Amino acid sequence: MNKLFTLNELMDITKLSERTIRRYLKQDKLTGVKVGKEWRFTEENVKELFSKIEFSSQISSLANEKVKQFIEGNYETKEDHRMLSIFDIDNLTKTQHSKVKMMLMRISNNHNNIDMKFNTKDDKTRITLIGNIDYIYECVNELKTIMNH
Numbered sequence: 001m002n003k004l005f006t007l008n009e010l011m012d013i014t015k016l017s018e019r020t021i022r023r024y025l026k027q028d029k030l031t032g033v034k035v036g037k038e039w040r041f042t043e044e045n046v047k048e049l050f051s052k053i054e055f056s057s058q059i060s061s062l063a064n065e066k067v068k069q070f071i072e073g074n075y076e077t078k079e080d081h082r083m084l085s086i087f088d089i090d091n092l093t094k095t096q097h098s099k100v101k102m103m104l105m106r107i108s109n110n111h112n113n114i115d116m117k118f119n120t121k122d123d124k125t126r127i128t129l130i131g132n133i134d135y136i137y138e139c140v141n142e143l144k145t146i147m148n149h
Contacts (some may be wrong), residue, residue: 003042004033004040004042005045005046005109006038006039007039009109010041010046012109013105013109031045032045043102047101047102050118082132083130083132083133084128084129084130085127085129085130085136085139086127087125087126087143088126089126089127090124092123097120097125100125103139104116104127104139107135111132111134111135111138113132114130114131114132114135115130115131
């Protein structure tokens with residue numbers, strides 16, 4: 001069975017506010033299912049949202065702002081180590097693209113105090129990660145595995 005993400009998990013993954021996510025639901029830019037009174041989202045729902053052009057440009061703007069804040073030292077951390085890593089990858093296959101997105105979401109869900117942005121334009125993919133050394137290390141190791149297959 002596929003994992004279902006809660007609204008809070010989707011907010012953590014995308015760094016979007018609850019209000020924005022609910023607006024996307026209302027505008028049919030995001031689909032999900034209601035289980036009782038709670039929204040749930042599949043990986044496919046999240047993939048569809050990431051494929052939206054407007055969403056990608058918004059993520060890019062957010063990533064640029066987070067990088068600027070990091071470089072200026074204008075961030076709050078509750079961890080001993082904070083790292084910023086930016087990966088530019090050309091010509092991902094569709095399979096690699098999907099695996100990288102799902103891997104980043106899965107790992108990001110298991111860590112606190114992180115920022116992750118994933119943006120694709122033309123054949124270029126930019127991944128921006130801000131977090132502790134364990135988070136960055138885990139992402140890099142899995143990214144290497146995906147890229148080598």
